[in-house]
Amino acid sequence: MGNDRKVGIIGVGCSKFGVRDELTVQELAFEAVKEALKDAGVTREDIELSVAGTAGTRSYELMPAVPVNEYCGFAGKGPIRVEAACATGSAAVYTAYASVKAGIADLAIAIGFEKMNEVDTPTSLAVGGRSGSYLWEFHQYGTTFPGYYAMHASAHMARYGTTDKQLALVAVKNHRNAAKNPKAQFQKEISLEKALSSRYVAYPLRLFDCSAITDGSSAAVIASEEKIKELGLKDKAVWIEGVGYSSDTANMPEREDYAGLKASVEASRMAYRMAGIDDPVRDLDVATLHDCFTIAEIMAYEDLGFCKKGEGGKFIENGDSDFGGKLPVNTFGGLKAKGHPLGATGVAMFYEIVKQLRGEAENLQVDLKTYKGLTHNIGGTGHFGWVFVLGV
Amino acid sequence: MSDEKFKMESRTFVLKHELPVSRVEKYWKGLEDGKIYGTVCKSCGAKFSPPQADCSYCYSNDMEWVEVGEEGEIEAFTQLYTHPQGFEFAGKPYVIAVARFGDFKVMGWFEDSDDALPTIGQKVKARTKQDETGVWKVYFTPA
Numbered sequence: 345m346g347n348d349r350k351v352g353i354i355g356v357g358c359s360k361f362g363v364r365d366e367l368t369v370q371e372l373a374f375e376a377v378k379e380a381l382k383d384a385g386v387t388r389e390d391i392e393l394s395v396a397g398t399a400g401t402r403s404y405e406l407m408p409a410v411p412v413n414e415y416c417g418f419a420g421k422g423p424i425r426v427e428a429a430c431a432t433g434s435a436a437v438y439t440a441y442a443s444v445k446a447g448i449a450d451l452a453i454a455i456g457f458e459k460m461n462e463v464d465t466p467t468s469l470a471v472g473g474r475s476g477s478y479l480w481e482f483h484q485y486g487t488t489f490p491g492y493y494a495m496h497a498s499a500h501m502a503r504y505g506t507t508d509k510q511l512a513l514v515a516v517k518n519h520r521n522a523a524k525n526p527k528a529q530f531q532k533e534i535s536l537e538k539a540l541s542s543r544y545v546a547y548p549l550r551l552f553d554c555s556a557i558t559d560g561s562s563a564a565v566i567a568s569e570e571k572i573k574e575l576g577l578k579d580k581a582v583w584i585e586g587v588g589y590s591s592d593t594a595n596m597p598e599r600e601d602y603a604g605l606k607a608s609v610e611a612s613r614m615a616y617r618m619a620g621i622d623d624p625v626r627d628l629d630v631a632t633l634h635d636c637f638t639i640a641e642i643m644a645y646e647d648l649g650f651c652k653k654g655e656g657g658k659f660i661e662n663g664d665s666d667f668g669g670k671l672p673v674n675t676f677g678g679l680k681a682k683g684h685p686l687g688a689t690g691v692a693m694f695y696e697i698v699k700q701l702r703g704e705a706e707n708l709q710v711d712l713k714t715y716k717g718l719t720h721n722i723g724g725t726g727h728f729g730w731v732f733v734l735g736v
Numbered sequence: 737m738s739d740e741k742f743k744m745e746s747r748t749f750v751l752k753h754e755l756p757v758s759r760v761e762k763y764w765k766g767l768e769d770g771k772i773y774g775t776v777c778k779s780c781g782a783k784f785s786p787p788q789a790d791c792s793y794c795y796s797n798d799m800e801w802v803e804v805g806e807e808g809e810i811e812a813f814t815q816l817y818t819h820p821q822g823f824e825f826a827g828k829p830y831v832i833a834v835a836r837f838g839d840f841k842v843m844g845w846f847e848d849s850d851d852a853l854p855t856i857g858q859k860v861k862a863r864t865k866q867d868e869t870g871v872w873k874v875y876f877t878p879a
């Protein structure tokens with residue numbers, strides 16, 4: 345099954361994340377595309393296929409793929425628009441990867457972008473609250489996205505004794521990392537006391553347990569091994585060595601359990617099998633985990649097998665996911681502090697891991713031993729799950 | 737600084753949808769009679785809550801409507817302090833929970849006379865009523 349064609353990433357770009365209300369969505373995407381093409385050393389004419397990833401439900405431009413494609417000079421080269429809620433970026437990378445892997449294109453670009461600040465917060469919450477099943481959940485009960493993760497947190501805390509403090513430590517770590525990342529939305533550290541005394545948004549989650557509402561874009565140039573050789577970029581390429589995907593029910597009552605995300609477990613095992621990862625903590629140098637809420641990072645430690653189920657709280661408390669720990673996680677600040685512009689987030693994870701594996705992460709650089717890294721991107725609360733293993 | 741940027745407003749765009757619920761009418765009518773229904777596939781026995789008119793497993797559309805059990809147990813909950821558009825009427829933080837009632841799990845609003853939060857594993861009763869906007873829904877109270 346399949347073919348042995350290797351597919352690699354040769355260029356990445358990422359806009360500054362934050363409130364980017366000076367830019368249209370086209371201008372925002374352009375920032376990342378320009379950087380990615382320059383990084384790869386190719387021109388827009390070299391690109392054969394563009395994939396545009398955006399959740400696209402908070403912006404005045406409801407069908408922005410073509411306007412973005414036009415603005416970036418890719419008219420005629422696609423676009424394929426993909427949507428997978430907060431995992432949209434990973435689905436965009438996958439679509440570009442699969443096209444190259446299949447031999448349909450040799451050079452493709454995945455562009456993820458999101459403008460989330462063009463509507464007010466109640467509207468934004470009403471969009472996020474529809475990420476499950478509108479008819480059976482939002483319509484009756486007014487679910488919100490923080491609320492969904494808060495329900496998971498309530499189950500995890502009750503079963504495993506996970507504490508407020510352990511949740512807050514995830515925020516403290518990720519803010520500390522974001523403070524050194526010029527592209528992060530929040531470039532400042534926060535104290536444990538500040539996190540623990542912030543107001544509740546969705547009990548048991550407080551303000552500092554939640555990612556904010558972010559505008560941003562990211563892009564990745566993806567090429568076949570033959571193309572990479574032709575371009576003389578073999579030393580620069582970061583290879584996609586493992587891909588895993590899964591999903592779960594839209595309706596919360598149809599889930600078996602709330603103390604973890606089945607989609608994370610299944611997607612990671614699929615990616616590990618393909619990449620030959622036996623023990624992720626031993627075999628990886630760095631990981632980006634989907635920390636839209638602090639509980640999400642703790643559940644991901646467990647679901648991806650970085651620690652045993654129920655020990656995620658201890659994993660953060662022991663510093664295991666920090667620089668110098670067992671496996672540094674979200675070294676660029678994560679969704680929590682770097683920001684979470686839905687369509688851009690998954691692609692931006694590739695930006696981060698590519699920078700790390702090339703040794704270009706500057707003052708956020710991890711020690712490289714295995715030269716492998718991982719991206720974990722969740723849409724909804726495990727409604728979509730994507731894991732990639734990258735290596736050089 | 738951001739307040740000084742040159743900006744304009746879009747034209748107003750109202751999205752309000754018709755909900756096509758004819759095949760699950762029994763559920764919505766059931767709420768008006770104080771009943772909460774799930775469906776069970778007569779062909780393979782799969783159980784659905786929320787109810788469905790088609791079986792996702794064996795693809796049969798021969799479904800039996802079954803009331804969920806009397807007493808439930810809380811499996812997950814949250815209290816929302818920040819409300820989405822459409823729920824301004826709540827006026828105060830509201831509690832959403834998922835509880836297991838026998839073979840079915842159900843989402844609902846949890847209400848306690850002294851505004852206490854539920855706990856995981858707490859036993860609850862379910863009842864139905866209309867909210868201030870006329871939407872029928874499920875409410876949990878301590879058993």
